[in-house]
Amino acid sequence: MGLPKYIINFDELTDQLRKDLLRLIDDAMKDKYPQLDTGDVKALLSQIEGLLPDEKYKGLKNKIEQFILGKYTGVQKVHGALLDIPAIISDYKQDFVFDKDVFLTGLHLNQTGWKKDDRYSLVIDKNKIIDSATTKEIGEHKYFNTFYKINANTPVSFILHNNSGNSRQTLIDLEYLEGKEATIDPEAPESPDINDIPNDWDIAVRIQWEENSPCDVDLHGIIGDMHVCYWNKSYDGFYLNWDYREHITNNNPEIISVKGYYNKTLEIYVHDFNGEPLKDPVNIKIYEKRLYGVILLKEYNIKVENSSSLGYGICSIDLKTKKITDIFVRKNLFE
Structure with missing residues (x-):
């Protein structure tokens, strides 16, 4: 077993990669675009921008520029x-x-x-x-x-x-x-719900909490070593579709959806992220999509208090049989 290594200077790792990338660009383009001068990297990038067919590709040029020149600009x-x-x-x-x-x-x-x-x-x-x-x-x-x-x-x-x-x-x-750009996250529907889930799914879990509340209630889904929540919103076939930080400016639910994983179990937890008190129980609904439509499998109303950082276990769902089992336990979701 070799000794563990600690990277002190990341430039040592990227310098050779930059050189290789420049060589590949030069080799790929010198026959097709002989007028390009690869001796001047900035001039090359400017000419690449001129060759791009649409404004939406200009962001790609900016990313190439940042990587090749090895610096942040702004x-x-x-x-x-x-x-x-x-x-x-x-x-x-x-x-x-x-x-x-x-x-x-x-x-x-x-x-x-x-x-x-x-x-x-x-x-x-x-x-x-x-x-x-x-x-x-x-x-x-x-x-x-x-x-x-x-x-x-x-x-x-x-x-x-x-x-x-x-x-x-x-x-x-x-x-x-x-920076030079403004990255725009894809817009969710104005009032998204189960019928607005953009991906294919078998099981969906929906959580709703009281209106006009500053409380940030988070939905967590766990399948094996995969944990979907606000800091990691998707795996292949396993999604946190929408996450909201309060119910002052909106009254939208959070939804987790799953497609496949038929030999696995989905565990559902709820967490009061910002510790704001809730007067009313939170509502959790579990849906299954079948050939003839969407059906409600089970519904919970859970009182969530804000005196602990532990999450609330709600249920486990066998993704093959669709059997739902209560798991009313508290769990540290941040380990």
Whole structure:
């Protein structure tokens, strides 16, 4: 068995790949387009752009350019915010949203009234990039060795965990490179439901919770070592079709759908992601698609409390026989 290796300089891995890619481009195009000058990479890329038949292919040129030239391009910018924290033990959040794709390069944090118990997190589209880090008395700056790509209109949330209950002012600066494009995620139907699932499916699980609620209820599906949820929305034939972060601006359900896996079992869990209280039980429905239409197999109404980070087990579904078994247990879904 060889010794494990730790990569210090990723450029060493990509330099040869860039050279090979340039050679392949040169070999492939010199006979068909002899007028192209491959001695100047930037000029070559400009001519490639001119050859592309449609505007939608220009984004491909930008990606090739970024890889071949081995650098990130964009305008360096800083977006700052000030949080006025009261003397109350709670979590306090500041959201940042960008209208273009950005590369996050760093985070600067400073505050008054430092206490050793306080923590902070940085969450990008519900993925924790910084998880409950300790605050520093004299402020700090975190550099991202690998710039973090953030698509346009994706929320970036700074969260101060005021565990001490001390009042203070917290200053946050997000440093980033503003990119050239705005990646648009495919739009869901205005009010998506079971009949709007875009993929083929045998079993679908639908969760709905109360209207006008800031609560972010998440649906989790597990088949063997495959876990579908907000941070990993699909495998082949296994999908989280829609994920919503609140029910203030919408009242849409979350849906998981499965096609195949007939020798497997699907486990369903529910989790209160942001800890907001719910007055009413959440509603879970399990559907099967048959040749003559969609039928409801089973329905649950589960009271979900927000005092624990554990998820709620709902049921397991045998994907061959469609037998549904209750699994009313609590589970750590983030292990």
